[in-house]
Amino acid sequence: MESTTATVKPQFSQAAQAEIARLFTHYPAERRKSALLPLLHIAQAEFGGWVSPEVQDLVAETIGILPIEVYEVSSFYTMFNLKPVGKHVLEICRTGPCMLRGSDELTANLERITGAKVGGTSPDGLFTLKEVECLAACGTAPIVQVREKYYEQLDTQEAVDAMLNELRNLVHRPLLPWEETGLQHTQQ
Numbered sequence: 001m002e003s004t005t006a007t008v009k010p011q012f013s014q015a016a017q018a019e020i021a022r023l024f025t026h027y028p029a030e031r032r033k034s035a036l037l038p039l040l041h042i043a044q045a046e047f048g049g050w051v052s053p054e055v056q057d058l059v060a061e062t063i064g065i066l067p068i069e070v071y072e073v074s075s076f077y078t079m080f081n082l083k084p085v086g087k088h089v090l091e092i093c094r095t096g097p098c099m100l101r102g103s104d105e106l107t108a109n110l111e112r113i114t115g116a117k118v119g120g121t122s123p124d125g126l127f128t129l130k131e132v133e134c135l136a137a138c139g140t141a142p143i144v145q146v147r148e149k150y151y152e153q154l155d156t157q158e159a160v161d162a163m164l165n166e167l168r169n170l171v172h173r174p175l176l177p178w179e180e181t182g183l184q185h186t187q188q
């Protein structure tokens, strides 16, 4: 029996399309593949913080390359999420200097507080925990990155609580790359 389930093909919004057109002006037409990383960032922000296979196919179509060329890149870089994520993705550095400054304890603490396991999302949907390699801020280890912001010296409970409380009070949507940088806070 023929399936009646239709998959809706994702489409970029007009704002995203305008940004993509602007992005492509930075590359010669024959080198447009070089825009793949920024285009994936636009797609991830546009479609809820992750890039599904359908979204990656749209990226391939938009840039004029094979889907496998997109999959190869998206699965290599940890900044691209290949499954749904929570409102905030906490990228916990686990490389040597951060480990020596307590990143294992920080990870265990964040798992305990949020109820999420590394690679998963908290039951309230607010936090996804990921472990990543050096974030180039070893001098203020241990570090967590959330989108464009670094939370540093998270070796005290006060610092961890302050980070989580700040995130809980933020507008619950990822910023689009072409929007003003900086995290926006909810109206009180």
Ligand code: FES
Binding pocket: 093, 094, 095, 096, 097, 098, 099, 133, 134, 135, 136, 137, 138, 139, 141, 143
């Ligand atoms: S080792 Fe964590 S920022 Fe470098």
